[in-house]
Each structure stands twice: as C-alpha cells, then as structure tokens.
Amino acid sequence: MARRSSIFNSDVSKVAKKLTLFIALFWAISSSIYLIINYMYFQSFGGNSGAQINHVIRTNYDAYIFGSSRASRHYDPAQISRHLGLSCYNAGCDRKNATYQYGLLQLLLENHVPKLIIYEIDDLSESLNGSTIDLYPYYYKYSFIRQLLHQRDKWSRIKFLFPLYSYNIKVFTISKGFILSIPPFETGFRPKDGGMHPGEVRKIRETAGIEKPDDPVDYLALDSFKNFVRTCKENNIELVFCHSPSYAPSKAVGLDYVRSIAAEIDAPVYLYGEHDSFVYHPELFRDAGHLNREGAELFTKMLAHDIVIDMGR
Numbered sequence: 001m002a003r004r005s006s007i008f009n010s011d012v013s014k015v016a017k018k019l020t021l022f023i024a025l026f027w028a029i030s031s032s033i034y035l036i037i038n039y040m041y042f043q044s045f046g047g048n049s050g051a052q053i054n055h056v057i058r059t060n061y062d063a064y065i066f067g068s069s070r071a072s073r074h075y076d077p078a079q080i081s082r083h084l085g086l087s088c089y090n091a092g093c094d095r096k097n098a099t100y101q102y103g104l105l106q107l108l109l110e111n112h113v114p115k116l117i118i119y120e121i122d123d124l125s126e127s128l129n130g131s132t133i134d135l136y137p138y139y140y141k142y143s144f145i146r147q148l149l150h151q152r153d154k155w156s157r158i159k160f161l162f163p164l165y166s167y168n169i170k171v172f173t174i175s176k177g178f179i180l181s182i183p184p185f186e187t188g189f190r191p192k193d194g195g196m197h198p199g200e201v202r203k204i205r206e207t208a209g210i211e212k213p214d215d216p217v218d219y220l221a222l223d224s225f226k227n228f229v230r231t232c233k234e235n236n237i238e239l240v241f242c243h244s245p246s247y248a249p250s251k252a253v254g255l256d257y258v259r260s261i262a263a264e265i266d267a268p269v270y271l272y273g274e275h276d277s278f279v280y281h282p283e284l285f286r287d288a289g290h291l292n293r294e295g296a297e298l299f300t301k302m303l304a305h306d307i308v309i310d311m312g313r
Contacts, residue, residue: 026162027161027162030162030163030164031162031163031164033164033171034163034164034166034167037164037167037171037174037175038137038163038166038167040174040175040177040178041054041137041167041174041178042054042137043178044174044177044178044182045183045184046177046182046183046184046185047173047174047176047177047180047182048173048177049170049173049174049176049177050133050134050137050170051174051177052093052184052185052188053104053107053134053138055184056089056091056104056107056108056184056188057104057107057108057110057111058111059089059112060111060112061077061086061087061088061089061114062086062087062088062114062115062116063077063080063081063084063086063087063088063089063114063115063116063117063118064088064089064090064091064108064114064116064117064118065077065080065088065089065090065091065092065117065118065119065120065188066091066092066101066104066105066117066118066119066120067092067096067101067119067120067121067122067123068092068093068094068095068096068097068120068122068123068128068131069092069093069094069095069289069290070092070120070122070244070289070290071090071091071092071093071120071244072090072092072093072094072188072189072190073092073190073191073192073286073290073291073296074120074244074245074290074291074295074296074299074300075090075092075118075120075189075244075296075299075300075303076090076187076189076191076296076297076300077089077090077187077188077189078187078189079297079300079301079304080118080300080304082304083301083304083305083307083308084116084304084307084308086115086116088187089187089188090185090187090188090189090190091104091108091188092120092188093134095128095131096123096128096131096132096134097123097124097125097128097131097132097218097221097224098123098124098218098221098222098224098225098228099131099132099148099151099152099220099221099224100131100132100134100135101119101123101224101225101228102148102224102225102227102228102231103132103135103138103144103145103148103224104135105117105228105231105232106142106144106145106231107138107142107145109231109235110142113235113236113237114237115237115238116237116238116239116240117232117237117238117239117240118240118242118303119228119239119240119241119242120242120243120244121241121242121243121252121254121255121258121269122243122244122252122253123221123225124217124218124221124222124225124252124253124254124257124258125215125216125217125218125253125254126215126216126217126218127215128218128221132148132149132152133168133170135148135149136149136165136166136167136168137166137167139160139166140160140163140166148224151220151223152220189296191291191292191293191296191297192286192287192290192291192292192293192296193286193292193293194286194292195282195283195285195286195292196247196282196285196286196287196288197287200287200288201247201282204247204248204288208248214253215253216253217253217254217257222254222257225254225257225258225261226261229261229262229264229265229267233265238267238311239262239265239267240267240268240270240307240311241258241262241267241268241269241270242269242270242271242272242303243255243269243270243271243272243273244272244273244291244299244303245272245273245275245277245278245279245284245291245295245299246273246278246279246288246289247278247279247280247281247282247285247287247288247289248279248280248288249273249274249279250273250274251271251273251274252271252273255271268307268310268311270303270306270307272299272302272303277298277302278291278295278298278299281295284298
C-alpha cells in the first residue's frame with residue numbers, strides 16, 4: 001500500500017513538474033512575442049488595432065469630442081472650430097463605453113489639458129460591456145488603467161500575468177498597421193456615406209408602434225462617467241453633453257442620470273434624438289442609428305450654433 005502511494009506521489013510530482021515547465025515555457029515565448037508586438041503598437045498611430053489612441057493622446061487641441069460610434073460619425077471638428085474658434089479633434093471610437101472614455105481622458109491629461117469636451121452621452125448601455133479592450137496595451141504603464149480594468153473584470157489580475165493578453169486578438173491588425181504605416185484619421189471624424197436601405201426604412205415604419213424595453217444601464221460605466229465629469233471639473237475643462245439624432249425618435253440610455261450629473265456642474269445637455277429636422281428623414285441617415293455625411297454636417301452646424309448662443313462664445 002505504501003509502495004503504491006509512493007508511486008502515485010511520484011507520478012503527481014512528474015506531472016506537476018511538466019505542467020510548471022510548460023507554463024514557464026509558454027510564458028517566456030508569449031512574453032517575447034509581446035515585446036515585439038508592444039514595440040509595433042507604440043510606434044503605430046492608425047489602423048483598426050486601437051493605435052489611434054497613440055495619436056489622440058499626443059495631440060494638443062483646444063476641444064475634443066468623446067463618445068462611441070455616434071461621436072466619431074456625427075461630429076465634424078471643422079464645424080466646431082469654425083463656429084467656436086477652437087481647434088478641435090474627434091476622439092470618438094466605435095462601440096466604446098464610458099469606462100473607455102474615462103481611461104482615454106486620463107491618458108490625454110498626462111500630456112495636455114483641453115478647454116472643452118463635447119461628450120456624446122449614448123455610452124452607458126450594458127451592450128457596450130467589454131469595450132475597454134483598446135486600453136489593454138496601457139495596463140503595465142499606468143496604474144489608473146490597471147485600476148479601471150480591475151474594476152471591470154475580477155479576473156484581470158490573473159489574465160494580465162501573461163503580457164501578451166494585453167494584445168489579445170490584435171496581433172495581426174497591429175502588425176499590419178505597423179508594416180503599412182497606416183496614418184491616423186486626420187481629424188478623427190469618420191462620416192458614413194450613402195443613404196438608408198429602403199428595407200430598413202420600411203421595417204422601422206412597420207414596427208413604429210411597438211414599444212421596446214429600455215436598454216439596461218451599465219452601472220460600472222456610470223461610475224466611470226461620474227469620474228470623467230469630476231476629473232473635468234478638477235481640471236477646469238468645460239463640458240457639453242449631447243445626444244445626437246437617430247432616424248426614429250430616441251433617448252440616450254441613462255439620460256436621467258446624465259441630466260442630474262450635468263446639473264451639478266451646470267453643464268448643458270443638448271438632445272437631438274427627437275428633433276424634427278432629422279427624425280424620419282432617411283436622406284440624412286446611413287442607418288437607423290447613424291447620420292450620413294450630409295446629416296452629420298447639418299447636425300454639427302446646429303449644435304455649434306446652439307453652443308455659441310448658450311455659452312456666449
């Protein structure tokens with residue numbers, strides 16, 4: 001019996017040693033790959049790898065536009081600059097929530113404090129959970145990024161024991177962006193061209209009377225939104241909140257929270273989700289949630305005009 005136990009313990013010890021060796025070898029190889037990818041990422045400033053952040057945080061504009069795809073597609077910085085007399089850059093990025101916005105703001109503030117931020121408020125939905133992946137490359141450089149990611153994912157401390165995890169599924173896109181030297185978007189504005197598909201218009205018309213449940217609020221993102229506002233206040237950055245147009249009447253997820261927080265700092269909240277100039281005008285939209293180029297130009301002019309009137313610029 002004792003001999004069997006000894007053999008069993010010996011086998012377990014061998015398996016444990018092999019497993020440890022495998023993990024150590026895997027860590028060493030993946031870490032070597034990480035060093036190469038990490039170098040390429042921080043030498044890149046465009047493409048679809050998220051490296052656009054490297055460009056944004058090195059800029060020194062007076063005003064920035066923050067938000068998800070409705071920010072990057074709807075706000076023309078040239079119009080903002082023309083009407084407000086401030087240099088402007090669109091830092092919006094597709095499918096990003098308020099946690100990402102707060103991380104990006106902190107990265108930007110490492111080098112520059114802007115005068116004004118225009119914030120597209122439709123980024124508190126739970127559907128945008130997991131949109132912090134573009135912050136992963138900064139995990140090892142900044143403690144505030146580590147804190148954000150730890151709050152979003154309780155397993156992140158374990159996952160980031162393997163450095164290559166910070167680039168997750170982006171190895172190919174980062175390599176492509178580096179090799180091709182893909183430039184950043186000049187102004188950050190990425191309008192959609194073309195009009196809505198007639199089938200989409202018809203479908204929306206047929207379901208117009210059907211009530212849809214409100215998207216649930218992501219309360220971790222809401223906490224980040226509150227921290228975003230607090231950080232802007234501490235740095236004397238003016239804030240303007242806006243919900244840009246949709247084809248069908250719409251309200252931003254968590255709008256009541258946004259209004260309450262904005263009221264605390266006396267910041268304006270502009271709501272165009274039900275504006276007659278846009279609602280049910282398919283010629284101004286590329287799809288139900290996004291304006292096309294013509295619609296974006298019209299909307300940005302309208303917003304800039306309202307800001308000039310209300311803020312006395």
